[in-house]
Amino acid sequence: MLRSALLLFTLFLVGISNAQDSSYAKEMIDSLCAPRYHGRGYVFQGDVKAASFIERQCKEKGLKSFGNSYAQSFTLGVNTFPGDMSVKFNGELLQTGVDYQVNPGSQKINGSYKVLYLKPNMVKNQEKILKTASKKKVQNRFVVIDEASENAIIEEFSKGINQNPLNAKSYVLLKDKKLTWWVSRRTYNTTILDVSKEGLDKKIKTVDLAIDQEWISDYQSQNVVAFIPGQVDSMVVFSAHFDHLGRMGKDTYIAGASDNASGSAMLLDLADYYVEHPPKYNTIFIWFAGEEAGLVGSKFFVEHPLFPLNKIKFLLNLDLMADAKKGITVVNGSIFNDAFDRLNAINERESLLNQVKARGAAANSDHYPFYEKGVPSFFIYTEGDYKHYHDVNDVPENIPLTNYSEVFQLITSFVKEGF
Ligand SMILES: [Zn+2]
Incomplete structure (x- = not known):
């Protein structure tokens, strides 16, 4: 009796120290x-x-x-990004870190913008890129790039997006992969939103946003x-x-x-x-x-x-x-x-x-x-x-x-x- 009680007590102690x-x-x-x-x-x-x-x-x-x-x-x-961080598509508020993330190298931005969906033929070559930029007045628009479309031209183009090749106001990158954030040690001359395609049920027509950013x-x-x-x-x-x-x-x-x-x-x-x-x-x-x-x-x-x-x-x-x-x-x-x-x-x-x-x-x-x-x-x-x-x-x-x-x-x- 005493021995089994002792054994139980010992097991109890071992249990505690393992859990500890x-x-x-x-x-x-x-x-x-x-x-x-x-x-x-x-x-x-x-x-x-x-x-x-x-x-x-x-x-x-x-x-x-x-x-x-x-x-x-x-x-x-x-x-x-120490302050405001709000993004609305077509008037609907997105959930930060879930529906979208701001690219860590992004600039601050505030306001209401129209969008332009980028088609592969708009960026087929350098000449086309410049034409697209001037014709579509992208300097005041959000350019939406569907990275999930599996188009080689788009894929190649979006790789250099932090250089702001279209001189656009900002970019939205639609992704079918999980959003994964990081830390940037530089600031781009644009803002890029990574957006999970999963939660997006209609085309984006307008973007309203307030993103506060600070370079230290x-x-x-x-x-x-x-x-x-x-x-x-x-x-x-x-x-x-x-x-x-x-x-x-x-x-x-x-x-x-x-x-x-x-x-x-x-x-x-x-x-x-x-x-x-x-x-x-x-x-x-x-x-x-x-x-x-x-x-x-x-x-x-x-x-x-x-x-x-x-x-x-x-x-x-x-x-x-x-x-x-x-x-x-x-x-x-x-x-x-x-x-x-x-x-x-x-x-x-x-x-x-x-x-x-x-x-x-x-x-x-x-x-x-x-x-x-x-x-x-x-x-x-x-x-x-x-x-x-x-x-x-x-x-x-x-x-x-x-x-x-x-x-x-x-x-x-x-x-x-x-x-
Ligand atoms: Zn680590």
């Missing part, structure tokens, strides 16, 4: 995705406020800083860097970008729960783990800013390192950790073969994930500037059913964190084995 892993991550993800951080972009200083939040966590955990601050500042130029030439952003001292001179670096796309107008923000509140949260969780299990290597945690703007924070870091990069035994960059139902993919896995084989062997031995897949080099996250400088590095992302990416649905409620603890264990076991 992802519940702490979940709590951190919820915080990082809260409206007060505005999607961790450049409107309302979202990324600065999110950095302060992470710095507070570092301080609470007792992590050390290089110098007297966890923050490493840098500046970047960025195009932003010297936005001050910052990486957050902390560490736990080890027993040897060399280092292990864990990195994750905490920035995301920010606001598309004052009322809509892209939370970036998977990308990359999830990796940022796992880094905080790893910090807790290494506070409790003092590491052999100096263990560095870097939350990068400016990743979505083109790896700006990590590129800055490798040019202004806070410690010699050649002391890094290995760097593990975590991005998109929402759902490891199918396993993980390891960028650089087919480059650092020995390390990858070791990772795979641990996964088999400890029966963790369904699959650990190797990929070659790719400049798709913050490991890359380090890799270019000769630092052995992996970028790990999860593979599962989660599909929300750079859109309004990448929110905490949607991310399952499947196999979160397994990924966590794989990473800590990999580092524990040593280099």
Whole structure:
């Protein structure tokens, strides 16, 4: 009786401690995705406020800083949408981020406009383009381009649309693909709306809109860097970008729960783990800013390192950790073969994930500037059913964190084995 009660109690404790892993991550993800951080972009200083939040966590955990601050500042130029964002077709209001998105390089615009549907023969050659532009008076119109029409001429023409080849007022690009937003570090001399064709039941005749836009030439952003001292001179670096796309107008923000509140949260969780299990290597945690703007924070870091990069035994960059139902993919896995084989062997031995897949080099996250400088590095992302990416649905409620603890264990076991 007593024994089975003890067993039950033990199971209960194990249950709690397992649940604790992802519940702490979940709590951190919820915080990082809260409206007060505005999607961790450049409107309302979202990324600065999110950095302060992470710095507070570092301080609470007792992590050390290089110098007297966890923050490493840098500046970047960025195009932003801090105010009005409303679009009506034929008098009907569209839903921002769902029915349409503003191309991130767009200019501000305000007013009521007629439209011109672009037909392939209008842009067949350079001469036709100029004729179309002068005859149809496009400088005061919205030109609608149906990218979903699968016409090669249209497809080719729309590729150069941010150059405003027709000298039109603005453009509407009709798309049959999912809308995927990004960050632009330049401003075009036009406005482009990406519109989901799915929700559009009739031809567009008029466009009424108010889009507020602001170019910030010297936005001050910052990486957050902390560490736990080890027993040897060399280092292990864990990195994750905490920035995301920010606001598309004052009322809509892209939370970036998977990308990359999830990796940022796992880094905080790893910090807790290494506070409790003092590491052999100096263990560095870097939350990068400016990743979505083109790896700006990590590129800055490798040019202004806070410690010699050649002391890094290995760097593990975590991005998109929402759902490891199918396993993980390891960028650089087919480059650092020995390390990858070791990772795979641990996964088999400890029966963790369904699959650990190797990929070659790719400049798709913050490991890359380090890799270019000769630092052995992996970028790990999860593979599962989660599909929300750079859109309004990448929110905490949607991310399952499947196999979160397994990924966590794989990473800590990999580092524990040593280099
Ligand atoms: Zn990302």
